[in-house]
Amino acid sequence: MDHIPDDLSGLSDSEATALCELLRARLIDTVSRTGGHLASSLGAVEIIVAIHRVFHTSQDRLVFDVGHQCYAHKILTGRNEAMETLRTLGGIAGFPKPSESDCDAFVAGHASNSVSVAIGMARARTLQKGKYHVLALIGDGALSGGMAYEGLSDAGDSGEPLIVILNDNGMSITKSVGGVADHLARQRLKPQYLRFKKGYRKVMSVLPLGGHIYNVTHKVKTAIKETLLPCSLFEDMGITYLGPVDGHDVKRLTRLLNYAKELDGPVLLHVRTVKGKGYSPAERNPDRFHGVGRFCVETGELLHPAGPNFSSVFGQTMCQLAEEDGAVCAITAAMQSGTGLDQFAQQFPERFFDVGIAEGHAVAMAAGMAKQGMKPVFAVYSSFLQRAYDMLIHDIALQQLHVVLAVDRAGLVGEDGETHHGVFDAAFLDTIPGMTVLCPSNFQELRSMLRYAVFQVPGPVAIRYPKGNEGTFQSDTGSVKSCLLQEGKDITLIGYGMMINQLLECADRLVEHGIHADIIKLNCITPIDLEPIAASVKKTKRLFCAEDSIMANCVGQRLLSALALRGISVERGALVNTGSTFVTHGTVSQLQELCGLDGAHLYQQALEVCGYGKQ
Ligand SMILES: Cc1ncc(C[n+]2csc(CCOP(=O)(O)OP(=O)(O)O)c2C)c(N)n1
Ligand SMILES: CC(=O)[C@@H](O)[C@H](O)COP(=O)(O)O
Numbered sequence: 001m002d003h004i005p006d007d008l009s010g011l012s013d014s015e016a017t018a019l020c021e022l023l024r025a026r027l028i029d030t031v032s033r034t035g036g037h038l039a040s041s042l043g044a045v046e047i048i049v050a051i052h053r054v055f056h057t058s059q060d061r062l063v064f065d066v067g068h069q070c071y072a073h074k075i076l077t078g079r080n081e082a083m084e085t086l087r088t089l090g091g092i093a094g095f096p097k098p099s100e101s102d103c104d105a106f107v108a109g110h111a112s113n114s115v116s117v118a119i120g121m122a123r124a125r126t127l128q129k130g131k132y133h134v135l136a137l138i139g140d141g142a143l144s145g146g147m148a149y150e151g152l153s154d155a156g157d158s159g160e161p162l163i164v165i166l167n168d169n170g171m172s173i174t175k176s177v178g179g180v181a182d183h184l185a186r187q188r189l190k191p192q193y194l195r196f197k198k199g200y201r202k203v204m205s206v207l208p209l210g211g212h213i214y215n216v217t218h219k220v221k222t223a224i225k226e227t228l229l230p231c232s233l234f235e236d237m238g239i240t241y242l243g244p245v246d247g248h249d250v251k252r253l254t255r256l257l258n259y260a261k262e263l264d265g266p267v268l269l270h271v272r273t274v275k276g277k278g279y280s281p282a283e284r285n286p287d288r289f290h291g292v293g294r295f296c297v298e299t300g301e302l303l304h305p306a307g308p309n310f311s312s313v314f315g316q317t318m319c320q321l322a323e324e325d326g327a328v329c330a331i332t333a334a335m336q337s338g339t340g341l342d343q344f345a346q347q348f349p350e351r352f353f354d355v356g357i358a359e360g361h362a363v364a365m366a367a368g369m370a371k372q373g374m375k376p377v378f379a380v381y382s383s384f385l386q387r388a389y390d391m392l393i394h395d396i397a398l399q400q401l402h403v404v405l406a407v408d409r410a411g412l413v414g415e416d417g418e419t420h421h422g423v424f425d426a427a428f429l430d431t432i433p434g435m436t437v438l439c440p441s442n443f444q445e446l447r448s449m450l451r452y453a454v455f456q457v458p459g460p461v462a463i464r465y466p467k468g469n470e471g472t473f474q475s476d477t478g479s480v481k482s483c484l485l486q487e488g489k490d491i492t493l494i495g496y497g498m499m500i501n502q503l504l505e506c507a508d509r510l511v512e513h514g515i516h517a518d519i520i521k522l523n524c525i526t527p528i529d530l531e532p533i534a535a536s537v538k539k540t541k542r543l544f545c546a547e548d549s550i551m552a553n554c555v556g557q558r559l560l561s562a563l564a565l566r567g568i569s570v571e572r573g574a575l576v577n578t579g580s581t582f583v584t585h586g587t588v589s590q591l592q593e594l595c596g597l598d599g600a601h602l603y604q605q606a607l608e609v610c611g612y613g614k615q
């Protein structure tokens with residue numbers, strides 16, 4: 001991988017094939033040391049090399065869907081060495097970033113928007129009389145998201161020259177689901193049909209035309225054609241459909257892209273690939289190598305296997321609740337494993353619903369189930385729930401339906417970075433009338449709060465918990481109110497969820513300065529139980545609130561305004577949160593430090609609130 005040509009257009013087919021092998025080896029080697037989205041990136045190597053043979057991504061616009069398959073593109077566009085820093089603080093991101101390279105046309109991270117972005121760029125090009133090409137690279141999983149169809153429908157109607165490459169490996173993170181996945185599976189059989197047709201013609205050429213045999217065989221052929229070669233969904237939308245083609249044949253891909261480039265309208269190239277291609281542990285277990293931690297290349301074993309985590313505790317508790325009550329159902333939007341629902345899916349298949357990458361649909365579907373008397377629990381990553389804001393208001397809140405949102409990956413998530421941090425949900429869920437938002441600080445609280453949410457809260461309710469393990473604070477406060485964890489007289493420290501661990505550390509350090517803090521843990525942040533806070537602030541006059549959420553409508557701001565309305569004055573205070581910008585990628589503890597949310601920084605800031613200068 002020492003010398004990568006800047007321009008791949010001059011490569012011969014055999015050189016291009018050799019380059020693919022080099023890229024694969026490089027991906028396996030680097031990701032084994034950094035962790036990352038390996039299986040998707042391995043599967044897309046030939047597609048990316050073919051794109052770079054035919055297009056110039058510094059001028060032509062290549063829009064990645066999700067962007068987790070972009071590693072070969074990063075290597076080919078000047079970031080080979082930087083791959084050593086993939087997803088680390090200060091290093092390159094795991095997703096496309098225009099700030100890293102002109103060859104990254106658009107940010108990505110969330111699924112199903114690539115065709116919309118690409119048609120926007122194509123229209124801009126036409127209006128500005130530009131001379132570049134626009135491509136979208138979308139996976140079959142991302143094609144389960146509704147926005148992809150809004151984009152395709154508009155693209156087909158527009159007639160704009162645009163190339164959509166559909167990378168179809170039959171997999172989302174787990175197996176692709178839904179009617180379109182079935183349709184694509186049938187399309188994939190098309191070459192088999194074409195082979196059958198060839199053989200059929202040969203046989204028919206020696207049989208007399210007309211007559212009984214012909215009629216029967218023709219009927220059989222038509223039936224097979226209807227099963228194997230359904231009319232293309234895309235052509236009906238006005239998009240020229242090419243394929244399906246073997247996505248690991250770089251020569252054919254290059255030819256087809258050259259052909260698509262000449263077509264004066266929207267084209268979809270259907271490419272079949274193998275997720276994890278070229279690394280047998282990943283081919284065997286593409287879901288395990290979708291997003292993988294550091295691993296041993298020889299064995300494929302993780303160097304640091306995942307320990308206990310909130311998601312698995314959630315999944316176990318869901319199984320218990322479903323045993324107890326036949327109305328409890330689990331819903332996921334293509335995140336079965338990540339949200340800890342593997343066991344539930346096995347044990348209660350009839351009450352488990354993977355709806356594809358369709359968070360808005362999942363929320364509206366849950367609303368329908370709740371209206372008819374079921375108890376739906378939608379397990380969703382915080383940042384993906386952003387997609388469903390209107391459904392939360394329109395389909396759930398207006399009728400105060402009892403839907404439980406299990407909001408996983410709340411707070412800073414680490415290496416996935418700015419597109420994936422769960423720092424918005426605390427703020428936006430609070431705007432939804434009638435919503436309850438519970439915040440467990442440890443596994444035991446998650447168990448009891450989930451039970452409370454499913455069986456006792458009448459309306460919409462969310463439980464938010466972070467990625468990974470619990471901290472040292474492991475007692476169950478057994479409450480959904482605000483709890484005074486520790487009593488002092490000098491400052492009121494307020495937090496929720498895992499932030500309690502840092503606040504306890506901060507309070508211990510303050511004692512060394514003779515400063516004694518009230519620590520109030522909020523078990524519910526919407527609505528907030530204000531009484532213990534009001535009583536404490538009346539006493540200390542100092543309010544200090546720490547949270548890994550954005551500043552706007554953070555709990556601290558809400559408390560300040562609620563206290564002011566009650567005429568309770570705060571003489572000094574600090575609101576520590578993730579601010580009003582986007583937080584980069586790195587480990588969770590590095591990012592907490594960056595935001596001033598680790599125990600040491602909280603202590604420094606609390607000291608200042610108590611009148612001590614910087615120590
Ligand atoms: C809105 C949204 N929901 C969920 C995800 C999580 N997610 C990331 S990749 C992925 C599967 C994508 O499958 P596909 O597009 O087929 O790509 P492949 O990994 O198979 O190459 C999912 C569900 C996301 N990124 N965005
Ligand atoms: C690309 C994407 O959106 C997912 O693969 C995400 O990275 C999963 O995150 P976890 O690793 O926290 O499950």
Ligand SMILES: [Mg+2]
Binds near residue numbers: 139140167
């Ligand atoms: Mg896929």
